[in-house]
Amino acid sequence: MRRYWERFKFHSLFIKIFLVMLFSIIAVAIASSWTTVRMSEKLFMNTFSITNSKVISQIKASFEAFHYSIVTATNNTQLSGTIRSFLSEEDSDSLRMLRTYYNMTTQMKKIQSTLDAYQVGIKIMGKNGRSYSTNTNNLLMSDRELQQHELTRNTLAEPKRLMYQFYEETMPDSAQKEAVIVGSKALMDRTTGDIYGTLYFTIHEKDFRSFYGSFVSTGNDVVILNKQGMIVSSNRSDLMGQRAEDLLQVARQIEEQQLAYQNTDFQGTDSILIADYLPSYDFYIVNLIDKQTALGQMVNGKMVVLFCSAIVAVALIVVFLIFRRLTRSLTLLTRQMSKITERNFHNYITVTGSFEFQELGHAYNYMLDELNEYVEKLVETQKEQRNAELAALQHQINPHFLYNTLASVNFLVQQGSQEKAVQTIHALISMLQNALSNVSESITVTQELENLKSYVFINHVRYGERIRVNFFVSPDCMDCHLPKLIIQPFIENAFFHAFTRKSGGYIHILISQDAGSLLCEVVDNGDGMDTGAADLPMSSLAGKRQLFTGIGIRNVHDRLVLMYGEEYGVTIKSAPGEGTAIRIRLPLMKK
Template sequence: MYFAHALYDPYRSRYYGTILVVIDESCFQNLYSDLIQDNNHFSVITEDGLIISDSNAELLNTSDSTLRDIARKNSDGVLEYAGEKWIPSSVYNQYFDFYILQLTEYNAITSRVSPSILRILELCCFAQLLITVVLICLLQKITRPIHRLSLAMQNVSDRDLLSRPEKMNFTGCSEARLLGESFNEMFSKLEYYTKKLMQEQDARHAAELNSLQHQINPHFIYNTLASIRYLSMAGQREKVITGINSLTKLLRKTLGDIRETIPLEQELDLLQDYFQIQLLRYGDGIRLYLNVQETCLSAAVPKFFLQPLVENSIFHGFSTNTPCGSISIYATISGSILKLEIMDNGAGIPPDILMHIMDVSAKNNRNSLTKIGLKNIEDRIKMIYGPQYGLNITSTPGYGTQVIIHLPLIYFEGEKCYEKSSKDSHH
């Protein structure tokens, strides 16, 4: 490559010679020869588009304005040249006024980079999956014992406290094991105190029932002795002896029986014995009618609970001078319920008295001893069977009184009781 330049003397204003510079093209090649690869292209191009050096020898000493424009822009993007995509990179040499341009094939780079990227993506996905699995395992190790503990706490019921399942073993982190051990310890203490509380409640329940039973016995004896006293004052010696014998027979049946419930058939026998004593005093003016289904006879009922109701009808429903009337007792089965009705055709109960008839406060009621039986029955029924059971009293003055009692249908079989379903109760 040749470069010629005139030598000019400005002081003399004349040319005094010519300088000729000869540069071998290999000098330019040395600028990029170490960088040449199969997928790139190097060119040294002047400002006017002359290619003074090129990795493709066929383009040497040719002009290409397109390459010059590419070198001038030196863009970082992808461009098309000669029907292919290239990534350009150029450097301008201001002393010699030329560009060194490098074009790299886009497909060659992407073909090498894409597998690497895919490989990196695969590794990233695998690492993410592995991390996810590890996190899930760690979370399950922490949350699974807590979930088991929450389920165990939700399933705790009164029945579980009485028949506790096997002790639960909690695994996992130390916090979860600590919670599990605390739960087991709490459950053990709760089980102990629950059983202790139930024992105390059973003892209190039995004591209250005994107290109620001890209330009804003196109450019954007092009224019976009052009847015998009345007969004695009337000079009816034979009836007094018969009454004492009947009372002795009745007490032998009741005081020696510690059961709180007996079959209805036995309760009716006791009632008839008691009624015979009252007939000694009042004569045949009062009649007792029993209308009981045969299937009801073996049903369990509270012991001696009909006597206070019949006694209440006799003392308050009929005139004490010339008592006359009837007392009817009905017993039927409706589903799994035993229904008893005690009806009399006596004087009835005034509404104001009916509202307070269950109040047995001795301070406010002089006749509390005669009415203690009604409250006693109500309390005993609720204590034995639950608050949903009890008695209901309706009365119309001048027509009579009706007492309705609902009890669960429980049968006696030998000395044991068992609850009967509604299907079994129909014969």
């Protein structure tokens, strides 16, 4: 990411001009394409709706022709005295009964012949309990079940009307249900108005679907709705038997307002809806058109995108080449000059081009010569000054520390604790040897621990053991090297500044390896301080007085950064009343 950012800076002028042209060309292409497609869509929708309205009219004509055949068969049945006698008279002698049945069968076959063009079954039931049905497409329920069924109750509730109802029957050879459209009419005596039977016409939905099956296609579906909003027929089997009140509402709106079509959302699909009313059936025929599928057939989206992309690509290539050539000379010079900020003072440029660019190149190279000479002198001076400061600080042993330590030894001798006094003197000698040796030397973690334990021992002799000190060192760190006097200043700071409000506590020294680095931590549960952030800057503790040497914690951080780089150094985390945690990160070094 950083590399791309650098390249952007060098070509910023070129990129800005190019982006302006890029967005302008793309915006014009998108606007033109969008306008063209919208106009085409609108024209297509108007044309498509007119075409499908004519298709709906043809489908409606097919339904009306079927209904006319049903009406004819119904009238012939009602006018037949033989059928009325079969359904209304009580049982008499066998011969007469046989003759009546024969005549009725002959009449029913004639009526059935008027419906040979359709796969329709006919069934009649009389008030005397007699019934007759053709051998095809009949209801599977018994006469008793049919007599008590909702189909019959609805028919008898409106005896003068030929009604069409939706029914799902369970197939005997499987648990699946098959949809059936049932046309029914009560048989009435025209003279008395008495109902002597019921007539049923049964057509399976798959045969009913044939009236419009040739007009459907992918994304162009037909749905037949009854007045309750139930889907009684559709080329989509997944919709059968579902209630679609929203479709019924839109269909009624189209019928009442005489609309050509209506846009609607059906089951999450943006659709165009064309509808017409079938008064003979009390059904609505609805044509659902998937707008995306229909428009996809008209507009080849891929071709439009490819064509526009090709135009934009050609235009962008031409613009790119022209502006790249115009800004190349300026980009090269900017790239060379910007590398000075990366401490690369030897990046001289080759002097070429016109007189103006040659003069500018000579001036740039001369500036690099002067800058290199100045930086080399400055770096050398800083190194010498830093070494001198560290050497001076190292030899500034605080006299108060020596005085108090020797006074403690004198007190121990007077008290008769000669062995402890000897241990204190040995610890002091060890510390002085470590402090007065070459500061640039590194020591092992084992040696550093000995020095730290000597320092802690002296402090316990002087001030008691109200502050406990614990060392936790990973075994794989014992041979690692680290600079001298790195950890001691932080232990010293914790002893004399961390427990001003508390009577006692602990200091933990932890040394371990972490992600390829040596991590040294000094943690106390003292007073703590408000850092205001996760890490306290080193400058916040720069003024703390060190009681053993002048090498303070600020100097430790600066020394590590100078020796190893910015990724190493000291961070501090603290909170009032909770204590302070010092983290010293060093490179992992073993000799």
